Each structure stands twice: as structure tokens, then as C-alpha cells.
Amino acid sequence: MDSNLTASDVALLNNDGLGGGNAFLWIFALLILAGGGFGNLNGNGLNQADLSAGLNAQTAQNQMQSLAVETANNNYETAQLINAQTNAMLQQNNTNLINAIQGFNQVNLNIQNQTNILSQQIQSMSAQLNECCCSIKTQMLNDRLADTQAQLVAAQSAISNANQSQYLLSQLGKFVPTSGTTA
Secondary structure, three states, X not given: OOOOOOHHHHHHOOOOOOOHHHHHHHHHHHHHHOOOOOOOOOOOOOOHHHHHHHHHHHHHHHHHHXXXXXXXXXXXXXXXXXXXXXHHHHHHHHHHHHHHHHHHHHHXXXXXXXXXXXXXXXXXXXXXXXXXXXXXXXXXXXXXXXHHHHHHHXXXXXXXXXXXXHHHHHHHOXXXXXXXXXX
């Protein structure tokens, strides 16, 4: 064997010298890399600098593509975080609105209950005032009745006394009163 063979050359020449099913591909690759076959564009063949430049360009392109994918992934993750934060804020806002509405409803219920209590107390006071006024009016009428009855009794007594005096005088006969002089 030739002492200039590389490890890939030796791999190609295993067993029967054809390298198995992929021997044709390896030979094709060696011809291209060695500068032979298919004619080159500049007629010189492919050298190490061209190969390095091509590999460097491909590496740079892969790195840029990887960077673009990472940037897109970062943008997607940022959008997802913003979306999650927006949803959380919307849920918190909805919770705050519900709490505010429930608070206002509770305040309205408290005001309504207080208004009902005040209304009942006003009605109760009105009933007490009506009862008090009626009691005062009744007492005034009872007092007037008692006064009128007392006057009636006094008038009846005066009439009775006058009638008695007339009766007594009529029973005595003719009565001449004296002038009250003693002689």
C-alpha cells in the first residue's frame, strides 16, 4: 500500500477495496477534494484556502441563522411573557372591578337598610305623636266637660237654692222685710 494514504483512504479500501456500499461516494469526494474530475471553473482545482473560506462562510452563515432563530425564539418568549402578564393584569382588573361593584352594592344595601330603619322610626314617631295629640285633645275635652259639669252643678245648686228660698217665702205668707233700722 501507499504510505501517503489517509485514514479516510484506508476506510475506503476495507475488505474488497471498494469500501462497501458507499465506496463510490468516497471516491467521488476524494476526486473533488484532490482537484481532479469534472473540471474546475478556474482550472486550478480546489485548494486549502478556498476550502477554509467556504467552511468559514458556511460556519458564519450557520451562526447567523442560529442567531436569527435564537432572536426569533427570544421574541416569541417575550411576546408570550407579555401576553401572560397582560392576561394576569386583565384578570386582576376584572377582580378589582367585581370587588368594587360588590362594595358599591354593599354600600347601597346599607343605605337602603338605614333608610328603611329611619322610615320605620319616623312612622313610629308619627303614630306616637298622633296618639299623644289625641290624648291631649281628649284630656282637654275631659277637663272642659268637668268644668262645664261643675258649672252646671253650681247653677243647679243656685237654682235649687233660689227655688227653696221662693218656696219658703211663699209658705210664710206676706213678708215685709225691715229696713234694718232699729228704733
